[in-house]
Amino acid sequence: MMLQIENLHAQIGENEILRGVNLEVAAGEVHAIMGPNGSGKSTLANVLAGHEAYDITGTVLFEGEDLLALSPEDRAAAGVFLAFQHPVEIPGVGNLYFLRTALNSVRRQRGLGELDVMGFLALARERMKLVEMDESFMSRSVNEDFSGGEKKRNEILQMTVLEPKLAILDETDSGLDIDALRIVAGGVNALRGPDRALVVITHHQRLLDYIVPDQVHVMAGGRIVRSGDKHLALELEAHGYADLGQEVASDRSASVGATP
Amino acid sequence: MTGVSDDVREFVSQQYQYGFSTDLDTDVVPKGLNEDVIRLISAKKHEPDWLLEWRLRAYRYWITLEEPHWQNVHYGPIDYQDIIYYAAPKPKPELASLDEVDPELRTMFDKLGISLAEQERLSGVAVDAIVDSVSVATTFKQKLADVGVIFCSFSEAVQNHPELVRPYLGSVVPYRDNYFATLNSAVFTDGSFCFIPKGVHCPMELSTYFRINAADTGQFERTLIVAEEGADVSYLEGCTAPMRDNNQLHAAVVELVALEGARIKYSTVQNWYPGDAEGRGGIYNFVTKRGKCAGANSRISWTQVETGSAITWKYPGVILQGDNSVGEFYSVALTANHQQADTGTKMIHIGKNTHSTIVSKAISAGHGQNTYRGLVKTLRSAEGARNHTRCDSLLLGSDSGAHTFPYIEVKHPSAQVEHEASTSKISEDQLFYCRQRGISEEDAVSMIVNGFCREVFKELPMEFAVEAQRLLSVSLEGSVG
Ligand SMILES: Nc1ncnc2c1ncn2[C@@H]1O[C@H](COP(=O)(O)OP(=O)(O)OP(=O)(O)O)[C@@H](O)[C@H]1O
Numbered sequence: 106m107m108l109q110i111e112n113l114h115a116q117i118g119e120n121e122i123l124r125g126v127n128l129e130v131a132a133g134e135v136h137a138i139m140g141p142n143g144s145g146k147s148t149l150a151n152v153l154a155g156h157e158a159y160d161i162t163g164t165v166l167f168e169g170e171d172l173l174a175l176s177p178e179d180r181a182a183a184g185v186f187l188a189f190q191h192p193v194e195i196p197g198v199g200n201l202y203f204l205r206t207a208l209n210s211v212r213r214q215r216g217l218g219e220l221d222v223m224g225f226l227a228l229a230r231e232r233m234k235l236v237e238m239d240e241s242f243m244s245r246s247v248n249e250d251f252s253g254g255e256k257k258r259n260e261i262l263q264m265t266v267l268e269p270k271l272a273i274l275d276e277t278d279s280g281l282d283i284d285a286l287r288i289v290a291g292g293v294n295a296l297r298g299p300d301r302a303l304v305v306i307t308h309h310q311r312l313l314d315y316i317v318p319d320q321v322h323v324m325a326g327g328r329i330v331r332s333g334d335k336h337l338a339l340e341l342e343a344h345g346y347a348d349l350g351q352e353v354a355s356d357r358s359a360s361v362g363a364t365p
Numbered sequence: 366m367t368g369v370s371d372d373v374r375e376f377v378s379q380q381y382q383y384g385f386s387t388d389l390d391t392d393v394v395p396k397g398l399n400e401d402v403i404r405l406i407s408a409k410k411h412e413p414d415w416l417l418e419w420r421l422r423a424y425r426y427w428i429t430l431e432e433p434h435w436q437n438v439h440y441g442p443i444d445y446q447d448i449i450y451y452a453a454p455k456p457k458p459e460l461a462s463l464d465e466v467d468p469e470l471r472t473m474f475d476k477l478g479i480s481l482a483e484q485e486r487l488s489g490v491a492v493d494a495i496v497d498s499v500s501v502a503t504t505f506k507q508k509l510a511d512v513g514v515i516f517c518s519f520s521e522a523v524q525n526h527p528e529l530v531r532p533y534l535g536s537v538v539p540y541r542d543n544y545f546a547t548l549n550s551a552v553f554t555d556g557s558f559c560f561i562p563k564g565v566h567c568p569m570e571l572s573t574y575f576r577i578n579a580a581d582t583g584q585f586e587r588t589l590i591v592a593e594e595g596a597d598v599s600y601l602e603g604c605t606a607p608m609r610d611n612n613q614l615h616a617a618v619v620e621l622v623a624l625e626g627a628r629i630k631y632s633t634v635q636n637w638y639p640g641d642a643e644g645r646g647g648i649y650n651f652v653t654k655r656g657k658c659a660g661a662n663s664r665i666s667w668t669q670v671e672t673g674s675a676i677t678w679k680y681p682g683v684i685l686q687g688d689n690s691v692g693e694f695y696s697v698a699l700t701a702n703h704q705q706a707d708t709g710t711k712m713i714h715i716g717k718n719t720h721s722t723i724v725s726k727a728i729s730a731g732h733g734q735n736t737y738r739g740l741v742k743t744l745r746s747a748e749g750a751r752n753h754t755r756c757d758s759l760l761l762g763s764d765s766g767a768h769t770f771p772y773i774e775v776k777h778p779s780a781q782v783e784h785e786a787s788t789s790k791i792s793e794d795q796l797f798y799c800r801q802r803g804i805s806e807e808d809a810v811s812m813i814v815n816g817f818c819r820e821v822f823k824e825l826p827m828e829f830a831v832e833a834q835r836l837l838s839v840s841l842e843g844s845v846g
């Protein structure tokens with residue numbers, strides 16, 4: 106099993122956001138996570154990536170190792186990638202420079218040699234083509250003044266360069282136009298393989314037409330309350346979360362109530 | 366939560382890598398200051414009478430002054446009688462070539478990463494290396510002489526080109542300017558002199574490495590750069606000082622004169638010993654730097670990267686006298702541990718349609734205190750004057766501080782003066798983003814800080830920009846975790 110999450114709790118102060126998440130993702134699989142706003146999807150992604158803001162209990166194993174014991178950078182080196190819901194801007198730091206620094210840090214940690222400038226450029230160009238990103242973005246500062254969709258595309262570019270084992274995409278489809286959605290999905294699918302797994306957080310069934318999931322989970326009130334195959338997404342699209350019954354509704358109000 | 370803003374309590378200092386001292390056979394004047402010491406310095410340097418007179422006038426004025434304490438820095442009393450005012454490496458016979466330079470000295474430069482031989486052969490940068498008070502080696506003289514550029518030590522200029530030195534000495538920073546400038550005028554020992562004649566574009570970057578070597582030597586250099594009509598020059602100054610327990614005073618004066626249509630670009634990367642983690646030792650850097658755009662359409666730019674010194678107190682400024690002249694000030698100041706910096710600029714608009722730009726980036730880490738103090742003054746004559754000022758501060762850790770004191774005096778109604786300021790902490794979201802991509806926290810901090818400074822770094826000549834980034838990263842090492 107690539108990722109095993111057992112009874113995962115996360116809180117900030119008195120606010121318990123994750124309240125017993127259980128999830129297993131095998132290599133080669135694609136899992137979609139859906140669920141109402143504020144249900145804890147991004148929090149789960151952050152906790153898996155190593156954000157230090159939370160008090161955490163429970164276990165998370167990544168390829169059998171204790172993921173929670175690792176620093177964020179060590180998790181990245183181990184092959185965990187998070188495409189952020191809100192990618193940050195880093196003024197003055199060139200996009201290409203950032204990408205090369207990231208790749209070489211990860212390669213060093215993985216015991217591979219650093220890529221020299223030419224080797225890196227060749228790789229970056231090829232991946233930029235894959236996500237149809239213009240080279241002019243490379244000389245700009247990381248995400249600075251990028252449009253919402255451009256930021257998301259930049260996340261996917263980083264992902265295709267860093268070649269993670271486990272990629273978590275947090276609403277990467279939000280704010281994308283139809284063409285961009287197709288392109289991003291193309292980038293994601295190019296990365297799919299028997300050794301890799303994907304966790305796709307989304308509000309839209311549409312994305313799952315392009316990236317077909319093996320399993321769909323519904324998160325509500327900090328728990329996964331329902332799991333099924335890709336038809337579950339279609340069902341949610343048609344009927345909303347209300348149809349999932351009492352459990353979601355009550356969890357939802359609990360979660361909203363806990364929001365400061 | 367353990368983000369950097371809470372985490373960065375202590376800024377653990379990187380061992381100062383230039384902290385060694387070289388055993389040169391040094392010729393020193395006894396400690397203390399009086400007229401006899403000044404006469405002795407002047408005599409040792411075979412100076413003409415007018416210069417000795419000028420020194421003495423400055424000294425007699427200086428003894429009537431009180432040390433200023435208005436700046437936002439704190440330091441123990443300086444005993445001016447406990448300072449050695451002159452220390453020169455014992456003069457060697459005339460050098461026929463660089464190979465004859467004292468091997469000890471060569472080794473020292475090698476440790477500093479400035480190999481003169483290398484510089485001469487490879488870099489196309491002319492280096493005037495100053496050890497303590499006397500310039501010991503000057504390279505590239507010939508190539509510069511071919512186009513009429515004079516680049517030599519101040520002492521040599523006094524001997525060989527007194528007619529060029531005399532009219533400009535004190536013309537931008539008069540000996541009565543301020544306490545430390547007055548002291549410098551009385552006791553200055555050496556420095557650099559550059560003269561770029563009419564219409565000449567200096568064919569290479571001119572570079573000086575200053576270095577304080579003998580213990581307890583106050584260093585008082587004086588630099589004078591004159592660009593005649595239409596001339597153009599870029600000058601680089603880099604500084605290091607070895608580790609000492611006693612604070613050392615450094616009170617330099619730099620004067621720049623740009624005649625009509627001339628351009629002078631003066632870049633400084635300064636990493637003098639800042640003192641240890643508890644704030645012991647380190648250099649007191651009290652410097653007066655000023656340029657005068659004397660002619661119309663002239664331009665003077667100051668770019669400085671300050672990562673060293675225990676205390677820095679300097680305001681490179683520009684007097685915009687010629688119509689349409691332009692003054693620029695780009696600054697990065699990093700204070701860590703117990704370092705204090707009170708720095709900024711003065712832009713004095715006198716001519717019509719004069720423009721000035723100020724970009725200041727201050728980074729404070731540990732207990733570092735960073736103060737920006739800037740004066741923009743437009744006189745009644747300065748019709749159409751314009752200034753744009755941006756001061757950004759970045760704080761690492763909760764014990765550091767940033768302060769901004771802009772002073773604006775506008776005497777002409779058509780003048781436009783704009784001031785923008787921002788203070789930010791290094792963002793945890795930015796750090797997390799970098800770390801998620803595999804970049805260590807330390808590298809991420811250095812990357813974000815370098816990004817914050819990019820606007821200034823891009824003003825530096827290429828090789829200096831690389832050096833500045835490296836220095837900043839080294840100075841930030843241990844600032845997180
Ligand atoms: N730093 C924080 N401090 C306090 N509460 C927080 C913090 N971060 C998240 N929360 C709360 O935790 C809950 C879950 O937030 P999260 O961002 O994980 O939701 P989400 O499922 O990703 O929602 P969306 O679909 O809107 O992106 C929300 O109620 C949010 O307000």
Ligand SMILES: [Mg+2]
Nearest residue numbers: 146147148190
């Ligand atoms: Mg979210």
